[in-house]
Every structure is written in C-alpha cells, then in structure tokens.
Amino acid sequence: MTDAPKPKPHPNDLLKQKMATATLVRKEIFAGGRLGTFVIRPDSGARWWYQAGQYTTLGLDTPYGFVPRAYSIAGSPLDGDLEFYIALVEGGQLTPTIFAQEPGAQFRMLTAKGKFTFAHAAKRTILMVCTGTGLAPFVAQIRTLWKLHQAGIPSTYRLVLFHGAAHVDELGYRSELEGYAKTPGFDLTYITTSSRPDPARGWTDATGAGRVNELFRHVIGAPVPHGRRVAMPAGLDAEAVRALIDPAQTAVMACGNPGMIEDIKEPIAHAGITTYLVEEFWKA
Ligand SMILES: Cc1cc2nc3c(=O)[nH]c(=O)nc-3n(C[C@H](O)[C@H](O)[C@H](O)COP(=O)(O)OP(=O)(O)OC[C@H]3O[C@@H](n4cnc5c(N)ncnc54)[C@H](O)[C@@H]3O)c2cc1C
Known part of the structure; x- marks a missing residue:
C-alpha cells in the first residue's frame, strides 16, 4: 500500500514562514470603526529601515487562512515603530481580522519595498x-x-x-x-x-x-x-x-x-x- 500524497501547502502558508513577526503596540480606531491606525514593533528588536513612501506586506491568520496584503507605511522611518493607516473593508478577507486585534497580538510582515517616494x-x-x-x-x-x-x-x-x-x-x-x-x-x-x-x-x-x-x-x-x-x-x-x-x-x-x-x-x-x-x- 502506498501513502496518500501529502496535500501541497497553500502559497500563503509558505509565505508566512518567510515573514518576520511583529507585535501590535498601539491601535486607534475612529470614524465609527471604519478607519484605524496600527503601530507594530518588529520582534527582532532590530530597526526596520525603509524609505518614507514605501509599503510592506502584513499578514494574519483569518477565517480564510493566512492572508497577506500590502500596506503603505504611514509612520516615518525616524519614528522607530511601524505605523499603518488602514480602512476596514466590510466583507474583506484581512481587514476585519486586523481591526479585531488588540495590543500584544502578533502580525507577520515582510521588508518594505516600492518606489513611491x-x-x-x-x-x-x-x-x-x-x-x-x-x-x-x-x-x-x-x-x-x-x-x-x-x-x-x-x-x-x-x-x-x-x-x-x-x-x-x-x-x-x-x-x-x-x-x-x-x-x-x-x-x-x-x-x-x-x-x-x-x-x-x-x-x-x-x-x-x-x-x-x-x-x-x-x-x-x-x-x-x-x-x-x-x-x-x-x-x-x-x-x-x-x-x-x-x-x-x-x-x-x-x-x-x-x-x-x-x-x-x-x-x-x-x-x-x-x-x-x-x-x-x-x-x-
Ligand atoms: C501597494 C499597496 C499599498 C496599500 N496600502 C494600504 C494602506 O496603507 N491602507 C489601506 O487601508 N489599504 C492599503 N492597501 C489595500 C490593501 O492591500 C488591501 O487591499 C485592503 O486592506 C483590503 O484587504 P481585505 O483583505 O480586507 O479586502 P479584500 O478581501 O482583498 O477585498 C478587496 C477589495 O476591497 C476594496 N478596498 C481595498 N483597499 C481599500 C481601501 N483602502 N479603502 C476602501 N476599499 C478598499 C476594493 O474594492 C478591493 O477590491 C494597499 C494596497 C497596495 C497594492
């Protein structure tokens, strides 16, 4: 008897393994819950250098599995922590989970990229x-x-x-x-x-x-x-x-x-x- 082939991991789960971890340190929700600022701190303790205007990819486990999405970094590289300005998309795959996180929650993130500077x-x-x-x-x-x-x-x-x-x-x-x-x-x-x-x-x-x-x-x-x-x-x-x-x-x-x-x-x-x-x- 041969073993059943192992199911292939979803590409998002493979991506997750490559992403750094960061912890939510501050969250402010306004406009009736539709908008929020989220500040995360890379767990490595190392400073994350990027150019103002670049974006990164954030990811979380959601009811749809692990979902990564691109987010522009709203904070200045001179700030230290990483700040994001995010709109809640009703029925969206990732944003309802982002908005439900509280300080201490762990995010996944990639290094920043982009030429919008x-x-x-x-x-x-x-x-x-x-x-x-x-x-x-x-x-x-x-x-x-x-x-x-x-x-x-x-x-x-x-x-x-x-x-x-x-x-x-x-x-x-x-x-x-x-x-x-x-x-x-x-x-x-x-x-x-x-x-x-x-x-x-x-x-x-x-x-x-x-x-x-x-x-x-x-x-x-x-x-x-x-x-x-x-x-x-x-x-x-x-x-x-x-x-x-x-x-x-x-x-x-x-x-x-x-x-x-x-x-x-x-x-x-x-x-x-x-x-x-x-x-x-x-x-x-
Ligand atoms: C380079 C880049 C940078 C980005 N930076 C930001 C950012 O700084 N802040 C941010 O809020 N979003 C940003 N986005 C959008 C973000 O990547 C997601 O698409 C968004 O958060 C919706 O994710 P979701 O999984 O909840 O929705 P999904 O299930 O992926 O639904 C996507 C749909 O949501 C709608 N949508 C997507 N983004 C928005 C938005 N900002 N406002 C209103 N409706 C939207 C569109 O109709 C889109 O087709 C950026 C996208 C790119 C490509």
Missing part, C-alpha cells in the same frame, strides 16, 4: 493627491521632512497635499498635518475636501467640497465635469495654489482609489507636468 519623483514641487487611507505614504514622507526641519535640516520641497474623503471624520491625521502646514519655513499647503459635504455630519467650509480629483482639476485649471460642485476650503484660493506650480519643476503623486488616479492623468499631462507617480490600492 519623493526621491523618485525628483522635482522641487510635489503635488500629492489621495483618497482615504491613500494618505498613508504621504504622512510618512511629510512627517519625515517635518522632523528633519525641526532638527535644523531644511526641506527643499514645496509640498501641496490634496486629501479627499466622503466625510470630515474620515480625514485622518488632520490635526498633525494642519500643524505642519502652519510651521514657519515648512512649505506645505494642505487641502482637504469632502465628497459628501453634509453639515449634519460635521462639515463646515473649513473643508473643501467635491471629489478630490475634481478639486484637483479645478486647482490646476482643468475642466470639472458638468454639474459637479467643487469648493476650496475657506481661506485657500485655487488661483493662489496654481501660482505655486511651475510644471517643469513639478511632479504629481497620487494614491488610493484607481478611479481618482485615472481621472487626473490626462489633465496632468495637459498642464505640462510630465512626472506622474501612482500607487493604486486596488484594481479598477
């Missing part, structure tokens, strides 16, 4: 456009430059950040970024917008109105689709922001929803900006 954009002015948790790689990069600025190493970048979400409570990292934008000598213009501006949900004119891709179109002087309303946040003027942009010295970086990323592609080229870096969080 200011260094790869290689221009003086960086226009950052993001939806939801697509903000993560930009927080990493802006926080890093701000920390260096505070340490007496000035940034040579001119930064303009457009962050869009459905509702204002989904504009994560807002107070941190507002603080950076007010720092003397730190050249950051921070533009928030709500695609469903509803005063009953806390919207005021301190936040812009309209989808972030449409507000971005408005700012760079491209047509906004007929019938769509966009408004800049109070105190910020689209023409004044446009005046900051020299196309030859400007790169656009967009992250998050693939529809947003596609929609601004043509207007960017039309504006004469030739460097466009993208990080899609899922396929259209």
Whole structure:
C-alpha cells in the first residue's frame, strides 16, 4: 500500500514562514470603526529601515487562512515603530481580522519595498493627491521632512497635499498635518475636501467640497465635469495654489482609489507636468 500524497501547502502558508513577526503596540480606531491606525514593533528588536513612501506586506491568520496584503507605511522611518493607516473593508478577507486585534497580538510582515517616494519623483514641487487611507505614504514622507526641519535640516520641497474623503471624520491625521502646514519655513499647503459635504455630519467650509480629483482639476485649471460642485476650503484660493506650480519643476503623486488616479492623468499631462507617480490600492 502506498501513502496518500501529502496535500501541497497553500502559497500563503509558505509565505508566512518567510515573514518576520511583529507585535501590535498601539491601535486607534475612529470614524465609527471604519478607519484605524496600527503601530507594530518588529520582534527582532532590530530597526526596520525603509524609505518614507514605501509599503510592506502584513499578514494574519483569518477565517480564510493566512492572508497577506500590502500596506503603505504611514509612520516615518525616524519614528522607530511601524505605523499603518488602514480602512476596514466590510466583507474583506484581512481587514476585519486586523481591526479585531488588540495590543500584544502578533502580525507577520515582510521588508518594505516600492518606489513611491519623493526621491523618485525628483522635482522641487510635489503635488500629492489621495483618497482615504491613500494618505498613508504621504504622512510618512511629510512627517519625515517635518522632523528633519525641526532638527535644523531644511526641506527643499514645496509640498501641496490634496486629501479627499466622503466625510470630515474620515480625514485622518488632520490635526498633525494642519500643524505642519502652519510651521514657519515648512512649505506645505494642505487641502482637504469632502465628497459628501453634509453639515449634519460635521462639515463646515473649513473643508473643501467635491471629489478630490475634481478639486484637483479645478486647482490646476482643468475642466470639472458638468454639474459637479467643487469648493476650496475657506481661506485657500485655487488661483493662489496654481501660482505655486511651475510644471517643469513639478511632479504629481497620487494614491488610493484607481478611479481618482485615472481621472487626473490626462489633465496632468495637459498642464505640462510630465512626472506622474501612482500607487493604486486596488484594481479598477
Ligand atoms: C501597494 C499597496 C499599498 C496599500 N496600502 C494600504 C494602506 O496603507 N491602507 C489601506 O487601508 N489599504 C492599503 N492597501 C489595500 C490593501 O492591500 C488591501 O487591499 C485592503 O486592506 C483590503 O484587504 P481585505 O483583505 O480586507 O479586502 P479584500 O478581501 O482583498 O477585498 C478587496 C477589495 O476591497 C476594496 N478596498 C481595498 N483597499 C481599500 C481601501 N483602502 N479603502 C476602501 N476599499 C478598499 C476594493 O474594492 C478591493 O477590491 C494597499 C494596497 C497596495 C497594492
């Protein structure tokens, strides 16, 4: 009698064996449970070096087996621990399990990779456009430059950040970024917008109105689709922001929803900006 062939291990289980372990040290959930920041510490005790803007792969055992997914690192490499900004996807394979973890839980992770960095954009002015948790790689990069600025190493970048979400409570990292934008000598213009501006949900004119891709179109002087309303946040003027942009010295970086990323592609080229870096969080 011959032995029955052993079942082949699932590729995700093979991947799991290659991944380092890390422990959740802090978790903050907001926006009615739909968004969270998660800070993990590699168990090796070694410092994990990465470039701000890169992503890693996190994995956990879930009801679907071991599930790995890519996540941009939202924390700065100067922070020490690794911070992530994650949206709960209802019915998703991994995120419900991530959100259920408490400090002390063990994650699996891979070393960081990716070229979605200011260094790869290689221009003086960086226009950052993001939806939801697509903000993560930009927080990493802006926080890093701000920390260096505070340490007496000035940034040579001119930064303009457009962050869009459905509702204002989904504009994560807002107070941190507002603080950076007010720092003397730190050249950051921070533009928030709500695609469903509803005063009953806390919207005021301190936040812009309209989808972030449409507000971005408005700012760079491209047509906004007929019938769509966009408004800049109070105190910020689209023409004044446009005046900051020299196309030859400007790169656009967009992250998050693939529809947003596609929609601004043509207007960017039309504006004469030739460097466009993208990080899609899922396929259209
Ligand atoms: C390079 C890269 C970096 C990423 N970084 C982040 C990050 O920093 N934060 C983050 O929240 N996600 C990020 N993602 C998305 C992440 O990898 C997962 O796809 C997401 O967390 C859903 O996993 P899931 O297993 O729960 O859902 P799945 O069962 O895999 O369902 C996937 C579906 O969920 C939806 N979805 C995926 N991501 C999001 C999202 N962020 N917001 C709303 N809907 C979404 C899409 O419809 C997608 O088809 C990144 C993806 C890539 C490729």
